[in-house]
Amino acid sequence: MSDGAEQEQNLIQRIINWRVGAAMEPQPPNETVMKLQQPLVDLVEKYYFRVEVDGWERVPDRTCLVIGVHSGGALTMDAWSLVNAWQKHFEGKRFLHGTAHDVLMAAPGLGDYFRAVGVIAANRTSVGAALARGEDVVVWPGGEVDAMRSWRKRDVATLGGRKGFVRQAIRSGVPILPVATVGGHDTVFVLSEGKWLANALDKVTGLKKTLRGANLPIIAGFPFPIAIEVLPAHVPLPAKIRTELLDPIEVDDDPDRADDDAYVQKIYDQVAADIQAGMDRLAAKRTLPVLG
Numbered sequence: 001m002s003d004g005a006e007q008e009q010n011l012i013q014r015i016i017n018w019r020v021g022a023a024m025e026p027q028p029p030n031e032t033v034m035k036l037q038q039p040l041v042d043l044v045e046k047y048y049f050r051v052e053v054d055g056w057e058r059v060p061d062r063t064c065l066v067i068g069v070h071s072g073g074a075l076t077m078d079a080w081s082l083v084n085a086w087q088k089h090f091e092g093k094r095f096l097h098g099t100a101h102d103v104l105m106a107a108p109g110l111g112d113y114f115r116a117v118g119v120i121a122a123n124r125t126s127v128g129a130a131l132a133r134g135e136d137v138v139v140w141p142g143g144e145v146d147a148m149r150s151w152r153k154r155d156v157a158t159l160g161g162r163k164g165f166v167r168q169a170i171r172s173g174v175p176i177l178p179v180a181t182v183g184g185h186d187t188v189f190v191l192s193e194g195k196w197l198a199n200a201l202d203k204v205t206g207l208k209k210t211l212r213g214a215n216l217p218i219i220a221g222f223p224f225p226i227a228i229e230v231l232p233a234h235v236p237l238p239a240k241i242r243t244e245l246l247d248p249i250e251v252d253d254d255p256d257r258a259d260d261d262a263y264v265q266k267i268y269d270q271v272a273a274d275i276q277a278g279m280d281r282l283a284a285k286r287t288l289p290v291l292g
Helices: 003-023 031-048 077-089 102-106 110-116 124-132 143-147 164-172 195-205 207-211 255-259 261-283
Strands: 052-054 065-068 136-139 176-182 189-192 218-220 242-245
Touching: 031 077, 031 110, 052 077, 065 077, 065 164, 065 261, 077 136, 077 176, 077 242, 102 110, 124 136, 124 164, 164 176, 164 255, 164 261, 176 261, 242 261, 255 261
Parallel strands: 052 242, 065 136, 065 176
Antiparallel strands: 176 242, 189 218
16 A cells, blocks of 8 residues: 555544544434424335334333344444334333444534434444443444345344353343334345455455444446445335344343353343344245245
């Protein structure tokens, strides 16, 4: 990598770090933005995505860490629909913070919007602070590996082997609420996860370090028949999104358990298995791709 390219990468990285740092600061949702967007969000979710969310009776009466999968490239409509359904169901009495990748939180415009609607950075500092305030948080451990998995894996629960959420639940003393969902990955067709492309470009640009990801997905969608997606490069197709809140999993609140690898692995495996079983049930209801 040339000195000029390295300096440019370092500058981009400093900007990302600064904006993500700002995103970690506690900030209540912007009520004006929330109210202005709500009618449109409700309309889209009711008639365009035909969202179904079941299992509300399983939500614990106390603060919880919600764990799920999300799909659809850079626009994870299943994630947005879950958060919106939560806010509506609890009528604002319980707020569920969505979480997002550092790069998205740092993006001008998009990151500012995320903060305005209560999204926080998906890291220990932000998530721990929100849980400590008694606010629910949803985390998608699979991150970009999950959201940008190929279409043929659309019904596969992908947590990426990332077990930090288990340790977070232990440290915060909150139960884990697994969530299964299908349909989000029918809003765009991920033809390839693009690992080979990310690897090739990384040798020249150091792209992986800047984007903090290993994929450059190649998608087929609207309006571009073929595109490489890092930030949103498509309009979501009208897929039917089905979601189910599963039985909560209690964790040991002894802080030392967070360093017990065998215990952490056991909880991780249980969460992954429960989500996969839920996705299998929901996928069995699908009759047609996209239309559901």
